[in-house]
Amino acid sequence: MTQPLPGDVPLSLYVHVPWCLRKCPYCDFNSHELKGALPEQAYVEALLADVEADAPRIAGRSVQSIFIGGGTPSLFSGRSIACLLEGVAARLPLAEDVEITLEANPGAVDAKHFAAYREAGVNRLSIGVQSFSGEKLQALGRVHDAEQARAAFRVAREAGYGNINLDLMYGLPEQSPQQALEDLRQALDLEPEHLSWYQLTIEPNTLFHHQPPTVPDDDRLMEMQEAGLALLAGQGYAQYEVSAHAREGFRCRHNLNYWRFGDYLAAGAGAHGKLTEKEGVRRYWRARQPNAYMNSAGRAVAGERLLAADDLRLEFMMNALRLNDGVPMALFAERTGLAEAALSEPLARARDQGLLDDEAGWLRPTLRGRHFLNDLLGVFLDG
Ligand SMILES: C[S@@+](CC[C@H](N)C(=O)[O-])C[C@H]1O[C@@H](n2cnc3c(N)ncnc32)[C@H](O)[C@@H]1O
Ligand code: SF4
Incomplete structure (x- = not known):
């Protein structure tokens, strides 16, 4: 180090929920097909044990954003999310205008849950739509259809969310540029505040890696990108990051903090954190397997290193x-x-x-x- 690091780097909290109804063939996130009952209460207790163990490391700094990601956090009941957020607020100082995002899968949506999340403090929802084509959703192994995706958005609006992100992917198996644009148009018809538009990547350790689908070539991808970005910009969605597009005032504060190399605490299976300390910048991570994680939560991190x-x-x-x-x-x-x-x-x-x-x-x-x-x-x- 050539200069002391400041103690007031902006701070966020990432919370990972590692279960999904089914594992998608392209996904390399730490997500596991749910077999049996969801251990909601035990998992929330484990998350809070992590938060409690980390609290002394942040010396009164306040948390400006929380991201409950997955996996599929929308599998959790409103009561569990309320218990989690109350527990976090009791252990960490939260900024008055804290942004709290929760990721939802349209195949795991319950109107009562959505309303209860909002009461619990969630003020931003991120819905994993991926595509509006039934054929593409099937090719992606998704558990929902396009109508369920639209219904999830309606339910979110009815529950009062004024800040909604939709995740879409392009470069899908056998996808033409016209089809990719049609997906974008259907997403824009819903008028979300934020749109994440990811190019499908074939990741090692996924089913798609072992049985690769035919994906569009570079020329077609370029055609999709150019036309897609023009469409988004024309509708008032400014691109501010490789895959992120937002209406004025709705950039994702949590992700911006990652990109600006801010700090974040990590709770949950396989979650990674980053903290700026006197000795330098430290990364740390939690055990990946949900059961191993639940047995070790709060006691120790699985690994850490100074950069x-x-x-x-x-x-x-x-x-x-x-x-x-x-x-x-x-x-x-x-x-x-x-x-x-x-x-x-x-x-x-x-x-x-x-x-x-x-x-x-x-x-x-x-x-x-x-x-x-x-x-x-x-x-x-x-x-
Ligand atoms: C961790 S997922 C959580 C969302 C939720 N589980 C769902 O899928 O509905 C976040 C987003 O990452 C994107 N994603 C996941 N795997 C990807 C891949 N291989 N290539 C591009 N985007 C990917 C998807 O758009 C997904 O919605
Ligand atoms: S639902 Fe989301 S997190 Fe779960 S396997 Fe599919 S893409 Fe991954």
Whole structure:
């Protein structure tokens, strides 16, 4: 470290729920098909044990966002989510305007649950739609159809949510650019505040990796991206990150904190956290398997490490350069404790290659840098 790290880095809390009704063939998240009854109460107790164990590490800093992700958190009852959020509020200071997101699968939606989550403090819902085509939803092994996705959105609005994200994917098996755009149009018809539009990636350790479907070639993907981004922008959804698009005032505060290399506590099976401490930036993680996790919750983390200078530099860039606006240059030293001089050589190279904007005082990818993000990051890896 070349300078002391500040003690007031923005802080979030990530809570992981590791169960789903069925495992989707493309998904490499830590999610497991639910077999038998959901151990809601025991799991909430384990989550709160994690939060309690972490509380002394944050020395009065307040939590500005909570993300209850999965897996499928909407499998949980309103009562369990209320118990979780009350327990968190009793153990951690929460910002007055804390953003609290919960991920929902349209195949696991209950109107009473949605209303109760809101009463419990959830003020943002993220619904995993993926596609509005019955054929594509089947190819993706989803447990719901398009009508259930639309119904989930209606139920969320009726329950009073004014901040809803829809997850959609493109580049699906045998998908044409027209079909990808039709999915986007149907999502836009619902008028969500936020849209996450992910390109399907074939991840190792998934069924799709072992039995690859035929996905669109690069030309078709490019066609989808260009037309999709134009459609989104035309409807008032500004792209602010590789996959994130939002109406004015509805950027996801929780994810922005990751991309700006903020801190986050981790609760739940396989959850990863990051904390800025006197000794440096520490990452830590919890046991992945739900049962092993429940047996160990709150007592110890499964692993942790202080980031070395090279890791810090690369990880900062891997996050910050996903943002269309980038970040102020000064944030690099503030979040990593490294001198800006550590960047001067790779910055010059990235600018020479047209991958990075040359405005002084900012780290911002050019359009070319956004298209070739791996090349841009490679510059910081070599340097
Ligand atoms: C962890 S999932 C949680 C949402 C919820 N479980 C659901 O699927 O309805 C978050 C989002 O990541 C995206 N996703 C998951 N696997 C992906 C992959 N292989 N490629 C691209 N996006 C993916 C999906 O859009 C999904 O909604
Ligand atoms: S429902 Fe979501 S988290 Fe669960 S397996 Fe499917 S994509 Fe993954």
